[in-house]
Amino acid sequence: MSIQERRERERAERRRLIVDAARELAEAEGWDAVTTRRLAERVEYSQPVLYSHFKGKDAIVRAVAVQGFVDMTERLRAARTAHRSPARALRALAIAYLDFAAERPALYDAMFVREVDLAFGTAETPPELRAAFGEFVAAVSPLAGDDDLETRIEVFWSALHGQATLDHGRRLRAGHRRARLDLLLSRFS
Template identity: 55%
Template sequence: MSVQERKERERAERERLIVATARELAEQQGWDAVTTRRLAERIEYSQPVLYGHFRGKREIIGAVALQGAAELAVAVRAATAAANGPRARVHALGRAYLDFAERNPAVYDAIFQLDGGLAYAQEDTPEPLKDAFAALLESLGEVAGEGVAPALFTEVFWASLHGLATLTRTRRLLPEDAESRLELLVDRLPVT
């Protein structure tokens, strides 16, 4: 291995460590607790080293968001692959989405609530975000209904899931009714 390859590998490892540490700290204490100073202390590097990878907290949030979007896509695809039939796939998709939001609140916030400097629904949208939407579209597009654009239907269904996830997490909706809400949403689809 050349010196250049070793340096690139070490740089990538430091970057992964920064993102993992930020994510862990945010999940434990919230995003307000994630500062470059605290991250530098936790990973035992100086703040200038941190700034050599990310210009600040906003870019770190963006990196966590991209990682989380990739994980969400994997979770949705795994859940829908195991389901039999369109309605079952949509239910599995909804359950996987809501479970992801519940298990990873700080990551979910990084993807959908916080400013990580990422472009959404644009040509320059990063691939992990596009792929997360594609994972939803793969199952929802087949149930959009006649005359309804699959992407538009996916956006509306996704917005419904996002609302359920956010309102449940903030205790504006009772968590014990989460499954009933998902069933109600899926039951409104014109498929069997």
């Protein structure tokens, strides 16, 4: 391995360490607790080293969000592909999505709620976001009929996002999650 390759590998490892630390700190204490000073202490690098990898907190949140899409896509794919029936695959994907949002609220917040510099539905959309959308395409398309597929997916995803966000904020009746999901799925299956 050349010196250049080793340096690139070490740089990538530092970047991953910073992203992981930000994600862990946000999950434990919320995004307000994530500062470059606290991250520098946590990863045992100076603040200038953090700034050599990221322009600031917003760039770190963006990196966390992109990694979150990788994690979410894996969960959605595993849930969807565990079922042959299109209706069951859609249900499994929806449950996996809602569980992901409930289990990782700060990560979900970075991905979908916080203002981050991530383009959705454009030529600049990162491949990690496209892969997540692809799982929705795979789950919804067998049930789409004559509807515009992308619009159907956007409405379905929006409904799941609304449920996830309102559940997190304790704005919905806690014991009715399944009933809400059943109603939603009855409109899309």
